[in-house]
Amino acid sequence: MKSKAAYLTPYFLWIALFVIAPMALILYQSFFSITGHFTFANYEEYLSSSVYLKMTFNSIWYALIITVLALAISYPTAYLINQLKNKQLWLLLIILPTWINLLLKTYAFIGLFSQNGSVNDFLRFVGLGSHQILFTDASFIFVATYIEIPFMILPIFNSLDELNPSLINASRDLGASNWQTFRRVIVPLTMPGVKAGFQAVFIPSLSLFMITRLIGGNRVITLGTAIEEHFLVTQNWGMGSTIGIILILAMFVVMFLTRDRKNRGGQIR
């Protein structure tokens, strides 16, 4: 028993120092006004201000769009890769961009999307003229989706990979067409992967700030942007922390909604 405790020490230290302590500090901080007095004013302001509520709505709305788009692209992609012969290699190629720093990728997109960038060069070449691409909602969603796709593909791919192929044969054997097999067997059995992907994409998307600033040109203000502003520009740490707490709560809500439900099966519909 003693040695077990010794093994667990690094884990508990980690949790205490890097998970619990920061969250406690944020919670503590959120009860102080900009002048350093204990107050609930930050929460009052957050809940009564249409600006913050709109920001929250914006964050959720954009995160949802990004997640749904990523899912729409990732599921077929993961399905396709899983059918291929060298599936691990193809998967690796998709994962590869995540090894490059996020900031570098974002700058690369600025180069591509700018007035004199490759995309506009191409549009001019085919006679469509140049367009404002950078600093639009569309470009923000495009880049954010691009960044998040690998985190969606990976869990879905894994759940497809773990799917017992004889279940698919069994479904065919019992008379199901390819589509029926997909809907009745493959989709329900890969739901855990989809949920994991949803969590992995939706939660970080709530607090995006760099992409909103560099690609979205601050036209899209999310909670992430607000936190950055409060900590770095207005120095209102209390308000920044309050929004941080809101984000943490949102995270728990998402995790609760996408949790694994243990009691499967049930009545025949």
Next chain:
Amino acid sequence: MAGKVIEFRHVIKSFDETQVLKQIDFEIEAGKFYTLLGPSGCGKTTILRLIAGFLHPTSGEILFNGQTINEVPANQRQVNTVFQDYALFPHLNVEQNVAFGLEIKKVDKKIIKNKISDALKLVQLSGYGQRNIDELSGGQKQRVAIARAIVNEPKVLLLDEPLSALDHKLRKEMQGELRALQQRLGITFIFVTHDQEEALAMSDQIFVMNAGKILQSGTPVDIYDEPINHFVADFIGESNIIPGKMKDDYIVTFDGHDFECVDAGMKTNEAVEIVIRPEDLDIAPANTGKMNVTVDTQLFRGVDYQITAHDVNDNEWKINSIHKTTVGQMVGLNFDPEDIHVMRFGEDEATFDARLEQYE
């Protein structure tokens, strides 16, 4: 008697360069229990998958009720499979698993309910409908898999080593149950196994396979009593296989002596192998039997003693005897002419059957 349901005509199946099935021809009659028996890798499961439609033949024809079904996809065939790993849907409960095929066919909900309860009753799982799959034991999963297949009333039920994951006692029990179920339903069963005891116990008809070929087909008794060659004799049950020579019709020479036998139709002095089953050998006092052997080992197995011995030519003999002997002692062996089965080298099934026809 109903006609043939399934027929294979010169079916060959290759994966890349390797031929897994070499020219398979057979017919399956309606309402019988068939077993494909052979060691792993002999192609028996491939045949099953060809019938189910998961694989398609490289060449040759597969007929179902007289119609070629080579290109008919699996979901449009009137056969159902019980998979080796059961392949039950883990996200559905027992009832939903059994209902799967019927729901696909859009059968009326009331009828589905009735059919499910009938099917579960048939496999002795009444009241288990709401259970989750992971709450079931291996034997119960097995029964659900069978119920899920037979509820669709297939013409042919394919069973891919369904008992291999069960423990010995449960396996014996399921063997009896499967046999009874087949007789009650009157559906053709095609059962794949590598367990010869299982095959002998359950089947109307056995196909013994090796290396992509059907070596011999027949009733369990036929195959046990008249194995066509060394492989079949060795694979089905225990046997003593001794080289010999066919001196004349009904006289075979082995171990330096002539023995009377019941086989004929071979060339004079043709080299053959003879098979004598261990249970057909009787132990007698030394020099009073047809030959003498020296006992090497003796194992008590409950019902009998399993004895190994060797003769003067160092051929090994396996003897199952209810009488005890002593290791190291010389004993006599007795057997009857019909206990000796003569096998020719490289004789195919057609010639074998024709030869037996001549003198039987």
